[in-house]
Amino acid sequence: MLTCDHPVPPDRYNDRVEEHLRVTGFYHASQIGVVQCQKALVNALIERWHPDTHTFHLSIGECTVTLEDVALILDLPTDGLPVAGMTMSSFEALKAECLHQFGVASRVHWKYLPLLRDFSNIEQYNWGSACLAHLYRGLCRASRFNCKEINGPLILLLGWAWIRLPYLSPLPREPRSFSLVNRWRNWERGDRRYRYMNLAHFRKAFDELQEGYFVWVAYAVDRVDPNIIPAEIYMQSVVWSATVSLVSFECIEWHATDRYRRQFSFVQGVPHQERNLDKAHGEFLTSPKNLNWATTPSHSIWVMHWTNRYNYVLSELPMPSQHSLKTYMYWYRSKFGDRLNLSNLVGEDNDEGNQDMDEGNQDMDEDSQDADDDNEKQEP
Numbered sequence: 001m002l003t004c005d006h007p008v009p010p011d012r013y014n015d016r017v018e019e020h021l022r023v024t025g026f027y028h029a030s031q032i033g034v035v036q037c038q039k040a041l042v043n044a045l046i047e048r049w050h051p052d053t054h055t056f057h058l059s060i061g062e063c064t065v066t067l068e069d070v071a072l073i074l075d076l077p078t079d080g081l082p083v084a085g086m087t088m089s090s091f092e093a094l095k096a097e098c099l100h101q102f103g104v105a106s107r108v109h110w111k112y113l114p115l116l117r118d119f120s121n122i123e124q125y126n127w128g129s130a131c132l133a134h135l136y137r138g139l140c141r142a143s144r145f146n147c148k149e150i151n152g153p154l155i156l157l158l159g160w161a162w163i164r165l166p167y168l169s170p171l172p173r174e175p176r177s178f179s180l181v182n183r184w185r186n187w188e189r190g191d192r193r194y195r196y197m198n199l200a201h202f203r204k205a206f207d208e209l210q211e212g213y214f215v216w217v218a219y220a221v222d223r224v225d226p227n228i229i230p231a232e233i234y235m236q237s238v239v240w241s242a243t244v245s246l247v248s249f250e251c252i253e254w255h256a257t258d259r260y261r262r263q264f265s266f267v268q269g270v271p272h273q274e275r276n277l278d279k280a281h282g283e284f285l286t287s288p289k290n291l292n293w294a295t296t297p298s299h300s301i302w303v304m305h306w307t308n309r310y311n312y313v314l315s316e317l318p319m320p321s322q323h324s325l326k327t328y329m330y331w332y333r334s335k336f337g338d339r340l341n342l343s344n345l346v347g348e349d350n351d352e353g354n355q356d357m358d359e360g361n362q363d364m365d366e367d368s369q370d371a372d373d374d375n376e377k378q379e380p
Contacts, residue, residue, distance in 0.1 A: 024122040028075035028178060028230075033185035035155050038195060041168070042154060044202035045161060047342055051140040052274045054254050059209050059340050061268065061332055062259045063216075065135060065160045068240040070128040071233050072219050073159040075179045078128035079236035082247040082306045084294040087111050087285070111249050111285060129255075129306070130248035131156065137251050140281075155181055163218050168205055170194040178228045200343070207341045216262040240264070241314040245277075245302035249293045252280035252302045257314055269317050269324040270331045277302070 021027040048056040055062040067078045088110075115125055131153050138152025159181035162169030170191040172183040188195055215223065241264040246253045257264065259271040279298045294303050305312075317324055333340070 020119055024119060025075075025077045025127070026122075032074070032155065032179055032182055035158060035181055035184050036186070036188045036195065037154060038158065038170070038197070040197055040199045041161060041202050042150065042157065043199050044206060045157065046139060046142045046150065047203065048206060049139045049143045050336075051143055053259060054136055054140075054256050055259050057336050057340060058206055058214070060211050060214055061262070061329065062271075063164070063214065063263060064256075064260055065132060065156060066240060066257065066260075066263060067128055067132060067242075067255065068219070068237070068263070069160045069163075070132050070156065071236065071240065072224070072229065073156055073163070073179060073181045074128070074131065074153075075230070075233065076128035076131055077123055077126060077236065079239045079309075080124050080126040082294070082303050083112070083115065083125050083127060083130035084247050084249055084299070084303050085114060086292045087249060087289050088114070126247075126306075129246045130251075132255070133246035133248045133251045133253040136246065136253035140253075159184070164215050165209075165213065166215065167213060168202065176225065176228050178230070180224070203343050207343050217265055218263075238313060239309050241266075242309045242312045243314065244309045244312050245305045247299075247303055247306050250283040250285040250299070252277055252283070252299060261314060261317075264314055266314055267317050267324045268328045270328050 018027065021030050045056060048058060050057055053062065055064045070076055071078045116122060135152045135154075135156055138150050138154075139157075141147055142150035162184060163180065170184055170187040171194075173187055173190055174185055175183055177183050177185065218224075219229075241257050242255065243257045244255050246255050254275045254277060256271070256275065261268045280302055283298065293299050339345075
């Protein structure tokens, strides 16, 4: 059974720190509180993930987390320079860099340190794309049969699932919060029943999913109050539908928007062939390397692809809309139909799996109590 962690409660900042965070574009993300993980839902989504297409395969078609979701759920910048460049190979140099920037040892991954030297330039980088790349990478690794854990921004995955599949979400405690994932901050306090839903429950729900239960256009004014969303977020919306590479140093993934056009209010047709990322998709940074990831041969083509992102923004298909979706669904079910009903393939959860989930939920209870205590201490 896969395991995952949830983030710690947000810090209370003084005015000067808040000003710096707003300059970097990280302020709203820094205010995201404790959002408890629902491990069974995460496992059910991993079962539906296809690394070749970078999409979830459901009975209604393909869908996934997009740059639009990153912007609305986490409020990270989704346009700008690719998060790439030189990484250092000396641990001593990295330690010195960290102490210089933060004054203490930092939890920030060492590869990002060169991009954080100048606070005034931090916002020019596409941190949202980097975040999404690492979520895709985590899902690709976790979908392997021999993998028992997942890393990456799971809070983004959970927020996406609860917004797109509201009938499978816990009760929101703060429905007018922004970033949108804060709707479910400390959800376990008001919906303790939800944490004990198991993998079989979510697996069956995905098997039986019908059109109308998945929210293709999730951020329309009839679903999200536009008054709670900062207007500047939409200044970067032009790239949300771009079919492009996602870049974070060694981590290269593919934003295959032509496979889920309905999430951008376009008609869905048969998509292009799956994009082969070749060696870049298997690269892992396990130790410091003295390497410029923006120019190394295996990655430079994908960095350049992002640089030309405006050329790959979706547009409407030049064909009758009443036939496109029908053609797509026929193609989709012909190609992937034997893997859409997983309850029949894997059967009911075994005793060991249920035991793991129960233990995980007990851990969640303890973590939740700790988080409650921390929040109570922070409240004025």
